[in-house]
Amino acid sequence: MSEAQAVRNDPGVTKELTAFQRNVLVILAEEPRYGLAIKRELESYYDSEVNHGRLYPNLDDLVEMDLVEKSELDKRTNQYELTEVGYEALLDQLGWEFSKIATDEDRAADLRERIERAN
Incomplete structure (x- = not known):
């Protein structure tokens, strides 16, 4: 396996x-x-309550890892934004997942179809 393949996967x-x-x-x-x-987005996804004690420490960890940037909207509200490092991390994760799922042309076609529908 080439180095490029190892990184992508x-x-x-x-x-x-x-x-x-x-x-x-x-x-x-x-x-x-x-x-x-x-x-709210997480609660919609999980269909259950997400408490502050779980959310904010995880956001702080993601900020510390340079995957998310935290900025102040006002004195009481912070905004969180995905960094370029965070975006690349998501692409790496998707690349790895796709390499495991797209084991033949039919599966690869299924993935392409899902991507098209997402647009």
Whole structure:
């Protein structure tokens, strides 16, 4: 296997993240959000309450890892935005997942179809 293939098929830093943290990154890939908006998106996805004690420490960890940038909207509200490093981490994760799922042309076609529908 060439070095380029190894990099493309490696989930990179995302392999060290929890599924919850990866979901936060995916939410922020759409657009920057403040904490409560992230919380609402997660609650919609999980169909259950996400408490502040879970969300904000995870956001802080993602900021510390340079995957998310935190800025102040006002004195009480912070906004979170996916960094370029975070975006690349998500692409690495998707590349790894696709390499495991697209094991033949039919499966690769299924993935292409899903991507087309997402646009």
